[in-house]
Amino acid sequence: MAAPGRRPDISSSPSPSPAGAGASGGRRLLRTQTVGNLGESIFDSEVVPSSLVEIAPILRVANEVEATNPRVAYLCRFYAFEKAHRLDPTSSGRGVRQFKTALLQRLERENDPTLKGRVHQSDAREMQRFYREYYKKYIQALQNAADKADRALLTKAYQTAAVLFEVLRAVNVSQSVEVDQAILDTHNKVEEKQKLYVPYNILPLDPDSTKQAIMQFPEIQAAVYALRNIRGLPWPKDHEKKTDDKSTGKDLLDWLQAMFGFQKDNVSNQREHLILLLANVHIREVPKADQTPKLDDRALDAVMKKLFKNYKKWWCKYLGRKSSLWYMAFELYGMLAGNVSPMTGENVKPAYGGDEEAFLMKVVTPIYKVIEKEAERSKTIKSKHSHWRNYDDLNEYFWSVDCFRLGWPMRADADFFKTPKDAYPNRLEGENRSMGSVHWMGKVNFVEIRSFWHIFRSFDRMWIFLILSLQAMIIIAWNGGTPSDIFDAGVFKQVLSIFITAAILKLGQALLDIVFGWKARKSMSFAVKLRYVLKLVSAAAWVVILPPRLFVGRGMHEGAFSLFKYTMFWVLLLAMKLTVSFYIEIMFAAMVVV
Structure with a gap:
């Protein structure tokens, strides 16, 4: 450090001043x-x-x-x-x-x-x-x-x-x-x-904070004591562990961090989240009079069901795969049982673990590197949108059965980790991607094609509704002039022609879907291709026969009362809009023509 009181001497560095000047x-x-x-x-x-x-x-x-x-x-x-x-x-x-x-x-x-x-x-x-x-x-x-x-x-x-x-x-x-x-x-x-007084969100979990008010709640104490019951767990040889686990604050998540190589800050966040989750379920499942510092088994079962509900709903039911929780926990069971590897003669270790932040370096980092490479290609190479993957493409990959090709441990030579530069370094952009056993995964879903027709394709429901409403109002105005004329058999029959218009608009929408997704055809699954074909063939139908397997909003419906309020709002709003449009615009135009 230079002597304080004088202007800092920075003239000897490559940039002699903060501005890069002398x-x-x-x-x-x-x-x-x-x-x-x-x-x-x-x-x-x-x-x-x-x-x-x-x-x-x-x-x-x-x-x-x-x-x-x-x-x-x-x-x-x-x-x-x-x-x-x-x-x-x-x-x-x-x-x-x-x-x-x-x-x-x-x-x-x-x-x-x-x-x-x-x-x-x-x-x-x-x-x-x-x-x-x-x-x-x-x-x-x-x-x-x-x-x-x-x-x-x-x-x-x-x-x-x-x-x-x-x-x-x-x-x-x-x-x-x-x-x-x-x-x-x-x-x-x-x-x-x-080292003890570290920043925290809600729960101070260091040994000196046991007298804090929030740590005095029985449900919090029950969750903390349950996590700190780690007697008999085999710690790594090089792991510093004192004999008194309660005094050092060691718990089950510390053990998982040491064995699997999870990140320290992530483990801290998950510890606090898990304690609060267990405490909340414990206080609901157990009557207040029966609450003790011991965590109830009903709370553990409820939390486990809640944590794996999404996994069973999406991973197992949606992808049609059997639950693999037993396989995910097999490595843990092998370590607890003290199984010895026949190859090395040492105790069984997890596929990614043992080293500090091993999960970050061996699982997260390779996936991030793929995103980084694709992002760099989008900046430095003058290639079309169909020639590089974005974050959505990589994310969609893990919501399909294709992600099982990665294996566990993940194969470094999997298609997911390949980029066009790795797959065919001597070939030009846009040429055939296949090259023996080397293959670039390519785009998964959306491929951008710049066109003003995106306005119709992106807001097709709004355009179809407005066009059909305009057609119906013109028919009514031309055949009488009052909304009550729609109950006339002849007028109503003519109004039904809006379904013919809807079929034509749906046909145009199906054609646009094929045109805009044409460059992604090589990376589409067979189900997606079949959907496009059937939608084009059945364009005369108002409802699409084959629904987007890729729809991720399944099971997330609003309550009945919320839907009723939402529906009534739009019914009233659109009724007022159409009424005003009919009398001010359509009727006025009809009077001018007559």
Whole structure:
């Protein structure tokens, strides 16, 4: 860290100033109108450029302590600037150049005023003094509170203290001043506690939060105790595990994380969600008088049915596959039973697990890489929409039986992971995709063809309704002139001709479907192709005989009362619209013609 109080020395980097100019050019740029319009809000953590997200906590602490000690706030911003310059020395990130320039301008403006208000003669001593005072005033005071009620304040205080020590150490190193041993000891305590006092959404699950009000509910305690009952579970050899599981807060989800390699933050979110779900079901299933800190089996059964309801409804029933829960849990059973692999002689391990964040690296990342490759192709290659897959294509793949071709563990040579560049690197875009055993999956569903007919195809129901209504009103007006004439046998027979018009419009819609989906014909399933053909053949019918297997709204109907209100709203609205249109537009036109 450069000596605070002077303009930061950034002339030796590839980009000598935040604006990419020399030292003098950087000074001139500080006075430009663009920087002047940025305002002070540029230093809020919410507007920090994405490539500099690591300095957001430092600037947040600077804003927090500025009212108490402006010099410490200045030192925090000075350290944030130098860290930002190390993260992006060439200011190539989006918004980085403007951000660093504006921050440098503020540092030059606030240096002298904050220097005059400094208590000690050096910034190093000033930082040490403030760190000791902050620890005593905020952390010790909250720790010594009888109830320790405000856990959120204590969590925030530990985070702020950690940032202050980071800045303190940088300032002391730049001024060749050793940090007092007492401050180092204090920092060790803060660092140890900070691992426990982590941010949370609703439930504080660290050992020191057992007296929090929300943790006193019997249903919450029952769910927490059930998850922490992990006696006899075989932990990995290299996993650090203390003997007293209750004191360390280890639970079943920690074990799953260690064995399957799930992400830490995802496990934390799922833990909180599962506890709240179990607690809510427990309090509903069990009478209040019978509630104990032990989780009821009825709650477990209800939660399990709720969690796998969607799986059984969509995966099993919709795709016509048998439930594979037993297979998904087979790896877990093998680990619990201590089965030994005949190949390696070691205990059975999951297909993806054992390593830290193994699921992210071996399952999520390969799928993400496919999306990334296809997105890059859409930007760099002048290819049509039918020659690259978007997110919807990849998502639809996992709602079809084709996804079983991936296998488990997933096959790296599966068609899903292939791109045209991998499948046929020496061929031009649009040529035959098949090349021996190498095959690009291609588009799954929609292929864009730019045409103004999309207006009709996208809003076909509205256009058909308006055209048929216009036809009916013209017939009524031409044969009498009042809406009651529709009950006349002759007039009613002529009004029935709207079904002929509807058949013609449906025929046009079927033709447009085929035209717009023609480029995706090679990747369509046989059922989709058959649907297009039958819809074209049966265009004279008002209702499509064969419904979109791909419809994902099945089973999501509204209640009867909601449908009644919705229907009555449109009936009244359309009745008023048609009545006004009949008397003002159609009748007026008929009178003019007559």
